[in-house]
Amino acid sequence: MQCSVYNNKKMFGHLVREWEPITSQPNICELTCLAKGTHFFYSFGKVLDGTRCDKESKDMCINGECVPVGCDGELNSDAKEDFCMKCGGKNDTCTRYQTVYIEPPPTQGFIGYRNCTVVPAEATHIQITEHTPNFLAMVEGSQHVLNGDWSLHWSGNIHAGGVVFEYDRKTNGNERLFAKGPTKRPLTLEVILTDSNGPNITISYWLPKKEISSNDVVDIKVTEKPVESKHKKNTIKNNDVIITSDFTNDKPVKPYHTKRFDxxxxxxxxxxxxxxxxxxxxxxxxxxxxxxxxxxxxxxxxxxxxxxxxxxxxxxxxxxxxxxxxxxxxxxxxxxxxxxxxxxxxxxxxxxxxxxxxxxxxxxxxxxxxxxxxxxxxxxxxxxxxxxxxxxxxxx
CATH class of the missing domain: 2.40.50.120 (OB fold (Dihydrolipoamide Acetyltransferase, E2P))
Known part of the structure; x- marks a missing residue:
């Protein structure tokens, strides 16, 4: 927008009809523009005061310098949102909810979609990781929003539950889903079993304390052919914290990438x-x-x-x-x-x-x-x- 002010003006004797901003530069508070359709760029000095340093931050440019802005809207403030998304909070208005979904390696019939758990509405700082050759999948309502119909997404942004998830899938099979939240609608997490190694998924998020109740633990029935296993489900409630985990003999199954101690x-x-x-x-x-x-x-x-x-x-x-x-x-x-x-x-x-x-x-x-x-x-x-x-x- 600021570059367009110089459109249709002469630069060194040549008319430049349109300028485009260059954002990938060392000084993010410098107005550097590229003449469209050419390799010619020029710095017009400082950007206007109040310009955001980047799209993901509240920090803003003042007199050519990037100045931090706290969640309270004050310049040079170090106030930050806590996990409850409360500015300057101490994580005392919400509670962390963590689920560890672990199954032993199946002996047969391991290919297919399996339901794991439900991430409820109002969840914040949602973090989901999977470290086996199986794949994560996510459903909103009755529609897959991630890795549905045996089609895998590339790493990128996934829109689900009214928020944007960052999805990262490495070549070694490790996957990570993260969203700051809060979610507006519940989401069902699934795993696509494609490998003889059982899944090992960690799901964590924070919920307002008033929202924590036994109703947040959802018993999900497997829609595919059940995988043969002897695991049992433990549900523990302690000081308004609910933990639901799948364990075998109360001991977690070691992930396939476990190494010996050096x-x-x-x-x-x-x-x-x-x-x-x-x-x-x-x-x-x-x-x-x-x-x-x-x-x-x-x-x-x-x-x-x-x-x-x-x-x-x-x-x-x-x-x-x-x-x-x-x-x-x-x-x-x-x-x-x-x-x-x-x-x-x-x-x-x-x-x-x-x-x-x-x-x-x-x-x-x-x-x-x-x-x-x-x-x-x-x-x-x-x-x-x-x-x-x-x-x-x-x-x-």
Missing amino acids: KTACQVCEKVRGGRVKHFCSSDFVIHVDVLDKQIVNGQIRFDVSILHTYKNVTPLQTREFLWIQSTCNCPMIRPNKEYLIMGVNTYDAASGQSRLVILSTSLVRTWKVKDHEKWVKTKEKQDKLCQRFTHRSTL
């Missing part, structure tokens, strides 16, 4: 120093867990844990969670089939687009002792007073 590249774990109060105050979560399983996923250690008691958390935690160590070295030392007192931080993982519960090499991890429970309860009760001496750290 112990040769790891050093001896350093001793964690500092008092328990300092670690408690600098951590985002302090929990008593039972470690159910341990895997390497994309170069990181992932622990599947059952949370037995929560002493501190800055975001809602579920009865079943994944904890991560961001390397293949098991420091601190944690073993499956044991109970621990674990502290850590909440981080944002750019690769998956999800928030994660991360155990740092400096995090306090202790083998669980029953006698310690009262000690941590008292620490929790007095944390406001005890933590005044320490600066809270919530990022890596």
Whole structure:
């Protein structure tokens, strides 16, 4: 629009009838235009104040510089929307809903569409990942909006439920769906079984707390020939958090890309120093867990844990969670089939687009002792007073 002001004007003695904007340039707040039908471009200086730096951001150009704009509409504001899409919020008006859909490898009849779960209306920050050679599919109403009729979409934007999903499908079969939301209509998630490896799908999203109810757990009947399996469905309700997961013998099936631990590249774990109060105050979560399983996923250690008691958390935690160590070295030392007192931080993982519960090499991890429970309860009760001496750290 701003380039068109210079249409039908002479430039260096030549009439240029139409100019087009060039957006892929180092200085996004510079008005650089291309003469249509030619390779000639020219910079007319700064764009008008108030011009958006890019379509996906509220940041705007002021006096030729890109100035951040917070969700409150103020310049140079660092106010951001939380997962509930509340400006400056602390994720306390909504609750995370997570479903892990896992099946063991089928023995026969594995080709076909299978229903997995329903993403309800009002869901925000929807993240769906699949890491096996099977494919994701999505239905709105009675129509497929993704990978229907045995036709696969390329990576790109998918319009569904009144929002735009970013769909990414890698050549290795990994898939990711993400939408900021909120969805206006419910969506049915399906998996296209095309491989002898069973699906391993993680679905997470946030819902307003008032919307969470037992009605959000939808029992879906399989419309194709059922796949032979012995898995059972667990539905847990804990503090208004609903988790629905498919497990075999209460242990997740290992994904096909699981690798052996490379112990040769790891050093001896350093001793964690500092008092328990300092670690408690600098951590985002302090929990008593039972470690159910341990895997390497994309170069990181992932622990599947059952949370037995929560002493501190800055975001809602579920009865079943994944904890991560961001390397293949098991420091601190944690073993499956044991109970621990674990502290850590909440981080944002750019690769998956999800928030994660991360155990740092400096995090306090202790083998669980029953006698310690009262000690941590008292620490929790007095944390406001005890933590005044320490600066809270919530990022890596």
